[in-house]
Amino acid sequence: MAGTVLGVGAGVFILALLWVSVLLLCVLLSRASGLARFSLIFVFLAALIITTVLLLFPRATEIPTKKEEFKIVDKFFIGRYVLLAFLSITFLGSLFLVLFHYILEPVYAKPLRTS
Template sequence: MAGTVLGVGPGIFILALLWVLTLLLCVLLSRASGLARYSVILVFFSAVVITLVLLLFPRASEFPAPATEIKIVDPFFIGRFVLLALLSVTFLGSLFLVLVHHILEPVYAKPLRVN
């Protein structure tokens, strides 16, 4: 199922592209004059032959191969934790500096003017 999109394989997309191109070529050739106008028949029958070849000789087997157990290995495990530790220390240090310099900033009393 690795090569599927929306549950269909690449063969359906190849056939759809083939027939869209055939339809486009037939419309373009139908506007031509002379002998080129009758080449629509050749284009149509060549698309039919290609479609039959693709349908009658499939590449993949009908039954998928049995799934094997996949073992997931993380080679950057230690590096990821070192990076997490450095980011945590940096975050805690900057949080401490914000606390000291902005939140706990001293507010001095202003002298009273006596008239």
Template sequence: MRMPGTVLGVGPGVFILALLWVLTLLLCVLLSRASGLARFSVILVFFAAVIITLALVLFPRASELPPPATEIKIVDTFFIGRFVLLSILSVVFLGCLFVFLIHHIMQPVYAKPIRVPS
């Protein structure tokens, strides 16, 4: 079962960690080109990324196990109305069948008079 808020089966935390490390790598590459004391700030950026990663991994917001799925019970609240509607429809159908039987199938056929030649 897929949890809501996931993409390809992983949550937003994985994307936050990936973005954090991509930005860390980019900042380390940019700072490695610098000269002087700014060059050593790469170590601070790297350790800051490690600390943030450890905080996100060790203190997750959600539980590791999904909540147990509750069984969905379907209740027909319109049962009596549906039953009354079915009863009325059955009575109308039987009435129409009776009228069809009387007027169409049992229609009287009168005999034609025989002409007697004179």
């Protein structure tokens, strides 16, 4: 699906841009006076015709073509688990050292002055 953004093609963005611009033009023409005010009917009908043409004559085929499927093979499976085991042992060893050097460090009482 080349040329898609968020799973939708360019046609959806063209239709959204068309209808946003028609809505803006209809709001602007509704403030006009005289015959220009009635031209918003033609703008709306033109947008309706363009929308139906774009919806009834799609460019892409409805049946997707078969693509060659790729099989993903993990060749570094054992090495990844060896690395995970090594990092886990290193983490647990460093946690053990932190426990003895910082958390269980003895706090000695200072001698009192007797003077």
